[in-house]
Amino acid sequence: MSEILLIVAGLFLPLFPLSMVFTGLFNHLGNQNLRTVLLLVWPQIGLFIVSALGVEIPGWIIVWALLTAILYGFRALVLREVGLWISFIATSLWAVLWLVIGVNEASWSELMWFGLGFSVPFVLLLMLGGELESRFGAAYTGLYNGLAQALPRLSWLIVIVVLAIIATPLFPSFSALMTAMLNIADDSFILALMLAVAWFIWGWAGARLIQGLLIGEESNIAVVDVTAGKAWIYAAILGVLVYVGVCMTGGLA
């Protein structure tokens, strides 16, 4: 029974091919608010199921989760549409939550922070993607270059949010990565190496997204940057994320 429920949880902490439910649903939804809710709630359901079961995560699920993380990270390398990129990288990162849960019987109240630490930067990127769509009609890399010069504030925000997503130190995603690494490195070097490879791919995918949006000669489209007030709100949320990340890193053991 518990194994069936674990597989059900594999819908929410995505395991390929169950992961296709999330990516399909996310990309089908056109509404920004629904997408936001999905990003925040989806992994929490999985975490809730797993913590309610209170069982040790079997080794085969750990391997499955790592393969899913690598697969979706790898597939995100060539994605140019921001929404699709979010859904693939979210799938890749959320799969790692299986490793965060690991062998410890952690409660949902503890685990939810890891889930939120992963989800909040995606929500921010979704909103920033919305800013791009409202200005250019689409959030798409390579379509309009040189955002760094045209929209410096928005560009800064995109850069920091992508860094928060790809498990850059000081952000919660990095503490989650380290926690996952601590949970599996003792059992298998190969698994630890696979996780490190997933981390490597996230970095590559993130850098490609940043380059596709920000680099190049400025497009000749008259657009207005995000207001200073809005930028401060984003910055404040990112500041909170850093604070949470630092606290979570302090708790690594």
Added chain:
Amino acid sequence: MEQLVILLVSLPLLAGIVNQLFSRSLGYGSAKLSVYAAVVTFVVALLLLAQMFSSDHTAQVALNDNWGILLADPLSSLMAVLITGISLIVRIYSVRYMIEESGYGRFFMLLDLMTASLLLMVASGDLITLVVAWHLVGVVLYFLLGFDTKSPVASRYALWTLVTYRIGDMALVLAAVLLYHAFGTWSLNEIFAEITANPGQHHYFGMAVEEAVGLLLALAAFARSAQLFLHTWLPYTMDGPSPVSALMHAGIVNAGGFLINRFAPVFVQTESVMHLLFVMGLVTAIIGSVLMLTQNDIKKALGYSTMGQMGFMIMECGVGAFSLAIYHLIAHGLFKGTLFLSAGSVINEARQHDGVPKQDLYTFIVERRTAKRRQPWLVMAGITLAVPIVILFMAHWLVAQDFFQKQGAIVLLFFGWITGAQLLFNTYRMDVQNVWRLVGMIIFSFALVILGYVLISHAFDVFLYPDSAFRSEIYAAAHIDVFWFDVLVVLTTAIIVAGWVLTYYSEQKRLVGGEQLNRLWLSFYALVSREFYLTDLYAWLSRALLKASARLNVLLRWR
């Protein structure tokens, strides 16, 4: 001392934050703020180093129970002076150099963050802080190299750097996790104390943890210090601003040498890692130097020169001369930083007029004009072979008489001898009025350089590793079987002498099979000019991966 080390890290960080938050109102004042902060940070670093000289204790301050430990010890204080000194010079240089660039304030903010990350890295007293700082250096460097956001080329090679650095980051993270699992603490001092007290106690899948960690740390150092196969980013990142190149080649790329020194207690307990360092360093030094000689772009040549120097630095670690590697990285940092900062002026000068002095050295090296009348061959050969080795042995004997018992020292002496002999050998054919005066000057300069080098490196040895028993342990870890050591020395000597003989005969045009050799030489030159096809291979691999990713997406219907 504790307050100083906190100030050291927080000052540039604070300057960076202020620069970012108030960039608009600061305007060109952001440069001033950055320079003032750099001056104060440099003074703090000097004070820290002075305290280290005046007292023999080290200190650490913990900002958190688990991580955020900052160390004030000889290694961190010495590296801090180097980093703050070079970054101060780079900032002062950039004030005018970058004035016409858009994103002037952003540039100084990034320089501030880079300095803060580097200082945090050298002062890290625990594994988490080290991993965080190590990674942040790579991230900030990515943005500095891609500073010109209009340039896709600069951005492309910034990405190469980031990707290569991530390989090293992966290795460091794995090493950190293995150490934590084995010793149950993140604190470096506690881990080192445990390793020193009970070496070889912990195993990881049949391998001693020290060995496994040593291998991972070596990989992290290789990626950061552009060792062979992980070097392609270094010569291609010249589209970034010159001050960034200076900072990168003078400070950031040296991190591999620092890392090995920081983990010296781990490396002394390894069996094969030191040999790996030696081989990798040696091959990188040779390949880097060969590639440097074939470049016609001054900045790219400097890039490959750095690769060669980094190889030499890693090789020094591989023979057990850890502190010498630190001295090397400082010396290299200073001269390479100077070269990069003056590269623009040199290019500009060369565009105005060739400016090449028609001196003896130029006609000899560039125009290949050799002397018609030469001194007796035997006398010159005797001087060539004997003088450098006498100077080297005398210098080392004056400083540390037991030096010759260490294999690593013999290896370094050997390289010193070859270099000295090569220099003297060339003067034999040089067209100068008074050859004996020239030989005398060369011998005098050589003696001065060697004596200075030996004295300073010995001082570094005593300062960084005051425990003489530990110093001997480092050399012992690099030790190989005497028979094989002798075989290698004889083999290397034979190759070098054969090279000299080959050169001599080919220049005399008395070489049997000269035509075939010439063809072989041209093929080799073609291979070198294509940089051994490594860059092409990586570019092809990257394209193939991206193509595979796209195909996979189509196959899975973008779900």
